[in-house]
Amino acid sequence: MKTLDDLFEAAAAARQKAYAPYSGFAVGAAIRAASGAIFSGTNVENAAYPVGTCAEADALAAMIAAGERQIAEILVLAESPEPVMPCGACRQRIAEFALPDAKLHSADPTGVRESIAFANLLPRPFGPRNLGLE
Numbered sequence: 001m002k003t004l005d006d007l008f009e010a011a012a013a014a015r016q017k018a019y020a021p022y023s024g025f026a027v028g029a030a031i032r033a034a035s036g037a038i039f040s041g042t043n044v045e046n047a048a049y050p051v052g053t054c055a056e057a058d059a060l061a062a063m064i065a066a067g068e069r070q071i072a073e074i075l076v077l078a079e080s081p082e083p084v085m086p087c088g089a090c091r092q093r094i095a096e097f098a099l100p101d102a103k104l105h106s107a108d109p110t111g112v113r114e115s116i117a118f119a120n121l122l123p124r125p126f127g128p129r130n131l132g133l134e
């Protein structure tokens with residue numbers, strides 16, 4: 001599928017730029033927004049370890065900065081013994097903007113290993129409705 005290939009390539013290109021000198025774990029992420037536009041990000045670590053950011057958070061920030069608000073698909077790419085899934089904090093970040101049927105793809109450098117519904121990764125998230133919004 002062309003769209004998925006495009007997402008993979010965007011995540012792979014971003015991952016090449018990872019700044020991960022402390023963990024040595026390079027991650028790339030790419031989001032396809034509702035318009036079809038793709039936004040990518042990579043992890044940016046810091047000598048003050050907790051200040052580092054995840055690839056998913058950076059891709060999301062790029063999407064928001066471009067004026068988009070809805071995630072159709074997100075792909076995470078890393079080299080790991082088992083498919084990498086977003087950390088808990090990033091699941092919450094993604095949930096804020098994920099369309100109800102948003103897909104999560106987990107890839108390694110050889111290709112997509114697993115595709116699941118994002119809703120299965122974070123069922124019943126805390127969200128704007130809890131604050132009386134939407």
Ligand code: THU
Nearest residue numbers: 023025027043054055085086087
């Ligand atoms: N990391 C991500 O960027 N995304 C994930 O889904 C998992 C973890 C980063 C954070 C840190 O820079 C490194 O991977 C090791 O945890």
